[in-house]
Amino acid sequence: MRRLLSAMAAAVPRRFAPLQGASGEAGIPKLQGVVFDMDGTLCEPQTHMFGEMRAALGISKSVDILHHIESLPPSQQPAAVESIRAIERRAMQSQVPQPGLASLMAFLDARRVRKAICTRNFDVPVQNLLAKFLAGSIFDPVVTRDFRPPKPDPAGILHIAGNWGLRDGHGVPDASGLIMVGDSLDDMTAGRKAGAATVLLVNDVNRHLEHHEHTDLVIERLDDLVAILEQGFEGRDVGTS
Incomplete structure (x- = not known):
């Protein structure tokens, strides 16, 4: 069962319309896609x-x-x-998928929700994880360490938004319809600065980030997001900090 550990009061919480049902709710924006970190998010942390x-x-x-x-x-x-x-390369041989990984990705694929990766890892461990645990599930684009500047700069997430054709009236990439899912302060800060909603996958090491100003929502398993997105995402206020 999900735990919304970051249910912090806010004047204007970030919201996305429920994915269940065909039309969603009037006046609530539609989720445009989900961006994932890799180490500690798609696979269990390899902090060593x-x-x-x-x-x-x-x-x-x-x-x-x-x-x-x-x-x-x-x-x-x-x-x-x-x-x-x-x-x-040595560490990728012992990659372990996060609990709920397969079920969340199957759900997003069934709902035709776009997925991307924004990570500070280089491409080989990312492709290893995708091939071993997520074959057939599409993540595009995959932004790795070769992209500059890396997180916590928002450039990678904004690049993904632009790649998906999400732009404001001036043609500038607009990530306000995205969710950034990660396990680090870099992830939360990059997401917040890009204008995306942020979700922290909490563990014993990062629990201090539950109430950080850049964290909108907290989950304990990846598939906690299934019910959240089905019923409609609601976080706390997205400020400019």
């Missing part, structure tokens, strides 16, 4: 990778891995990139 990456790069926990690599002299960047890719 980050310690291994920082050890390989010789940096502390407070230093962002991707920002550190970008700060290196160009001649040193390829070796640094390969060192963290090697760690990801």
Whole structure:
């Protein structure tokens, strides 16, 4: 059974019309698609990778891995990139799908809800997960670490919105009809800054984000979203913070 742990009062909560029924509710926007993070969201967290990456790069926990690599002299960047890719390739062999993964994706596919991925991983672990656990389920586009700038910048999510033809009256990508599902502050912040609704997949490590200002809704399993979307998504107010 779902737990709406972030049922925080708000003046204007984000809402999407229920997916059940043919026409939805008048005046409530229709959900245009769902964007997923990968590690910790589509598959169970592999947090050991980050310690291994920082050890390989010789940096502390407070230093962002991707920002550190970008700060290196160009001649040193390829070796640094390969060192963290090697760690990801080893880790992908032990990927475990999140509980409820298959049932949520089957539901979204049956409802013809578009799906995309926005991750700070590189493409090989992403494709490995899709091939092993989600063969036949389409995620397009898949935004990986090669896209710049990465989360928490909203650019990746806005790129997805633009790719889907979601634009405002000035032709600017509009992510207000999307939901970003993730497990990190980077995910929540990128979603909020893009204008999307945000859903936190909570675990013992990220539970402090339940009431973060960038979190609209909290779930404990991916398939908690099935009932939420069937009945109509309602989060809290989306501010500009």
